[in-house]
Amino acid sequence: MPGAHTGAGARCRLRVPGFTARFRCPVLSPGSRYQHPLPALNSPVPVAAASSARCPLSRRPAPLPAPAAPAAGPLPVQLPEPVALPRPVPVARGGSAPGAGCRGRFRCGCRSPLAGAGSRCPFAGAVPVPVPGARSPGRSRCRSPLAGARCPGRCRMGGVCSRAFRRLRPRRVMSAAAAAAAGSGAGGGRGPVLTSRTMNPAVRRVEYAVRGPIVTRATQLERELQQGASKPFTEVIKANIGDAHAMGQKPITFLRQVTALCVYPELMNDKSIPSDAKDRAKRLLAACGGQSAGAYSASPGIELVRQHVARFLQQRDGVAADPQNIFLATGASDAIVVILKLLASGSGASRTGVLVPIPQYPLYSATIAELSAVQLGYYLAEEQCWALEVAELRRVLAKGRQHCCPRVLCIINPGNPTGQVQSRQCIEDVIKFAYEENLFLMADEVYQDNIYAKGSAFYSFKKVLSEMGPPYSKTVELASFHSISKGFMGECGFRGGYMEVINMDPEVKEQLVKLVSVRLCPPVSGQILLGALVDPPQPGEPSYETFMAEKKAVLSTLAHKAQLTQEIFNKTPGIHCNPVQGAMYSFPRIDLPPRAIAAAKEKGQAPDTFFCMRLLEETGICVVPGSGFGQREGTFHFRMTILPPTEKLKVLLEKLSSFYTEFVKEFS
Template structure:
């Protein structure tokens, strides 16, 4: 008896569900009757719809009487009402059927509609996907990442075709599209691999093949891990002892300027930390999105993240004739033009530059800091190539050091800087290690970032261990120091030679202009394309630089990234190539390019 008194209290929610589901079925009927009057010529199908409707109403009634408890069968048992199947499942099926049929185009054949009705009438779920592109986050659809775009996909296809024995004008694919050092033949640093091997498999500590200092490094790292294992979760912001080592590295790099390890976050590569900071500060104001000032050309991570988070990209152009310098009047122009459409909040600076290969002077950095301070912008200093400086007249200046040395009021402004184990002389891209240092952030704001990061648990602890090897390398006198310094210097010296070689080669080619590769791992030459080539690109439905890059790939096997993927001034055409292929392969690559370019120019002259 008490179940009967309780039943009315359970009727409100099921009634609402029933109403919504009836709306779905009504939409289904309305679509049929409005778009297919010849429906009535199909008597069997009418019977299916009637049967479908009767079954639907009976189950809705059963659902209401069931009391809408967590288990409809349980409720039915209590009310002595037998149910042949899950009422919730039926309601979901009916609602989904109505929604699907009501939005289908009138050009879609009747077969699909009848199969959906038959499925419902017989108690089975209609076949087909439950989501389509219409259900995907529109910001994700908008997102583009040129470094791994269609050219790279095609390069992979060509490599497979070559492996199957297909004949091409070349015998191998050269992937110059991405800064993946080890994939291009760069040797790993022995010290890094020895320490991480010991961390992954501590039993190796017993082996005499590992220098004692590598074992001590591994013991220190494992001592900071839960259970002494690299397989344990770390703190969300990273293993404390590694963060302390990062802080010490920053202090030494910047001439003793204090770094608090509590301001250091370890991340899965620099990219993860960059996205976290951008997400943290993505708070629109009065309907206006947050504006992010991004250099053009830029690393596509920033444009992709801006799109993903629904932010507004504020493009400022680097000055190509002045070795890709950052021009303050250009910053001011971009900022003022954006104020009506967004709330400018972040200023991205990549130094050394990707894809430009530029290195900012200290004076240029000071000017940028003053501009950011005057306009209340938070600087995001992407400094992952800080070990990669080749030009004799340039050196790396960290934004933190310059801000600190400028004194009041600049040394109180917020800034986030980023570093990675993927670049430099290490090239450990796949192990995903990086860090972020927060400077002068409000403790409450920092706490929100730490809370957000905690939802991701932690970055890969293996990557954190690699980062420890980068910031805490062997010291003079350590058993590993001599080999470590030889390997490090050999990598950087070779990169310096290749940087000079690639710029010299491009500048010797007709229609090419290439700035000196002062740092990082890329060249970004500008090329003049004949008008006929531009017309051919339009006919192919491609941007001119994309057309050139595809022709280069199909005829030489060389994969580069068109300048339009990074951004460029209107009317100019570029591409980015890495300097990472080892010298013999780089020379082969440049020879292929020269031959192709001559043929291309003659064809479209």
């Protein structure tokens, strides 16, 4: 219906929330409950002011209807008192009325369809008002989201838009116009600069289930229990996150001794601290600015620690490592975000596509959303213990290339939340696939110490890539990540980690150095603890026996709890739990009755979210619904950490299984 989207009752083809087919344009239909997609135009045109008006995106006049009778309930926008519309004003180059300075630092030379709407450009800080007789503008410097949408005389909402306008994402229209309306100049009302309408729209798309509404409710329940409230449980068990020390795991003595000595050097005089810990602390302090842990480090990290990481990697893989390819970070998460920032680019069909496993750790989906990249989820095979299949990668890649530019393949090994450990053959197949399809590999290997299942072993992507030889070892680009937060250390709060980049373009590497420099440096205390981890006690040193005993105790206990989790869950009809081969979590599938699914729908919740919220309210057990990680349609899961002490974990598993059985009976 070209050229007729503004009339009362006419349909509009612009696919924007609040301004779609079947709804009247609120600019010309004051009784409408729906808002114009350009928030700056939300104030309806007073019907007493003129007999007709033009939509700023159309040259065809549209009659103004009579005022609609007030609808039941309050309207989202109150009608203003009738006032006379301003007469058309000559528009200066730059998209704003004479004398109005453009506030948006716009520099393009395209035409803006709003620049000649008879008033100031909405992106120059003034609210636009449709005016009879408005014409398509001349050349403009405005870089509004609508810049380049030349009006050919027919409504461009009706399908004759220019290429630039067709590429336009409606959310950008709304956010940019909202920002302009909120920042309007003289005559505008004073209001907050940052509102839910003017904030970065990409932030709205960010979700992080690990600390989502269920965890928020768990914190509230803890507070209520402290205040003496009566609940059907005495404590809240937060099994939602892999925070080892919060679950009662003891720190590794040697790591804490080295860190304490660096933070408080006076402890060097304490004779109870072994000499090997003191020697390492002295070397680390000598590498710090002013020999103090309170000084900034170099942005890529303390050079000595980077050298120790390189030596650690060489001992692990049998492959040489260059300290200049190693960047210390605020945990592995920060390093992952930095690499994704380098890779995210383009718009429309050229936007970067990122292949991530489903289920996946929500850090990836959240970062991809924030960077306005495209998430391409490939399903892990649950029936094969969450194995990764190259055929599934090919399916997702082919589908993704229809609407974006896939450039990145993310692997989590061992898996989070699924706990699988990839075989060497699988890793080789993935590397060959990345080589054939020209993809950048990101290997999240933070759980490399957490291997429990018999026959399972950790193989780093770097080791396999190197042993495959040319052309793979010389061309496949790889970034791998490790952290002090997981493994047997569990030092989440110190926020220490690193990444190693392989085969990265030297010019891009320079940009990476610049990007990490913006944040000055990672926490020096975390770097120090990482330095102690990758330079552990050696045989014959005073701390060696204690260090190895503590490490073995932690890992063997985790292996026992992984087996216990699988056994208890699989005894319960309706709960299906794959072996926990590695990492710190189980991700069981649960069968939910149709009535439970319907009840969840009534509450506006995902079925597994409904289950997990009921579980929390009735037992105090906090787990994360599988919908927060992604799952196949029609299946339901939850993620639960295996970190609680063994006796508490056993009670937790039995209570959860009993609750599930009663839940199914209630909704059957």
